[in-house]
Amino acid sequence: MTENEINHIFQTWLKQHKALLFKIVRSYAFNEEDRDDLFQEIAIQVWKSVASFKQQSAVTTWLYRVALNTAIKWTTKERKHQDGHESIDISQHIIESHQLPDDRLAWLYEEIAQLNEVDRSLTLLLLDGFSYKEMSKILGISESNVGVKINRIKKHLTTKSEKS
Template sequence: MTEGERESIFKEWVAQYKALLFKVVRAYAFNTEDQDDLFQEIAIQVWQSIPSFKQEAKVSTWLYKVSLNTALRWVKKTNKYQSNLDSIDDEMPIIDKSEHADERLDWIYEKISRMDKVDRSLTLLLLDGFGYKEMSEILGIKASNVGVKIHRIKNQLIKESKNYASHGI
């Protein structure tokens, strides 16, 4: 693969799957600076991994796997994500926050951010319409376990959403 081919693939994938990448970024990084850093880490990892893409999975599935694994490594490396939950820095963001002006979306991302890493990853994959088999391949867990976990996540979010709605938010 030539450098030009790699660059073309990279640009195409980032343009086509930008929303997927930003979902992962927003679920694992909580202020603008960290989101910018994580997006850069994911972009670098995607760039470096393009030659190893074997087309055994859909591009979106492969990108999710690369993005989630990169995000999990980034969280472990920085080891500061929890303290940054309430910190917001609006200087020169990569992610246009106006796209996320819906307070319900902010609420769901906040709930997702408080989940453990497997539940958080499953929730993002579910929101993007991945099937249990694809989720199990991406995360390396059994499809039956995916089903049980998703059932529990849904029940918890339904319960919490009732509290959210009853407080007039």
Template sequence: MIESERNKIFDQWLARHKGLLFKVVRAYAFTPQDREDLFQEVVLQVWKSIPKFREESAVSTWLYRIALNVGIKWTTKTQRYQEMNQPMPEISPILKEMEIPDQRLIWLYEQIAQLNAIDRSLTLLLLDGFSYKEMAKMLGITESNVGVKINRFKKELMKRTDKQL
């Protein structure tokens, strides 16, 4: 692949799928600086991986997988340097009082942030409407494992919601 073709593809994909990539970044990085750093790592990996794209899946699915992998690796790498016992700040009030959709979204992202890397990825895929089969393929787990993990998260989310109410 010649350099100009690679650059053209990169520019097109980034323009078309920047929001998708940033959504994944937001699930793994919580400060503006960390989000910026992680986004740069994701974009760099996308650029490096363009010659490896085999058109076996949709571009968006392939880019999503790259972003998930980079997010998981980044989380592992940064956890080595950060204290793990810092409590998450409480951002939103009781769920019932959340009239504004943005507050509910913030609360949901808070809950997702508390999951381990694989469960976090799975939850993002679920929210984006991927099928169990697609999620299993992307994460390298079985469809039944996808179902089990999703049900566990839903039950845990309901418990957390009940505690706040």
């Protein structure tokens, strides 16, 4: 695959699935600089992954796997632009966020942010309609474990919504 083909596929994925990527970024990074940093990290990993995409799964499943993997790793390390290895111009933000249209959506993001990294990824997959089978493939764990975890998350979120 030539670099031009990779770039073309990357641009198409970015256009068609930006909502998916933004949901992950918003769930794992909580200020503008961090969101920019995580988004750029995810964009790089997605770009690198284009050549190894073998169409054995849907593009959304592939993107979720790459983006979640990047986000989970990103949360465990220092932000890249703090280590002094790279001089990155941060005067211009990559993503400009608008106000969320619904207060309940903001509440949902706040609740997701309280969860640990793994539960967060499962919640995102669940809210985006992935099946247990797909979730187990994306995370590399058994379907039964996914099922138990999902039930706990659902119960937790429902209880929290009743309290608020």
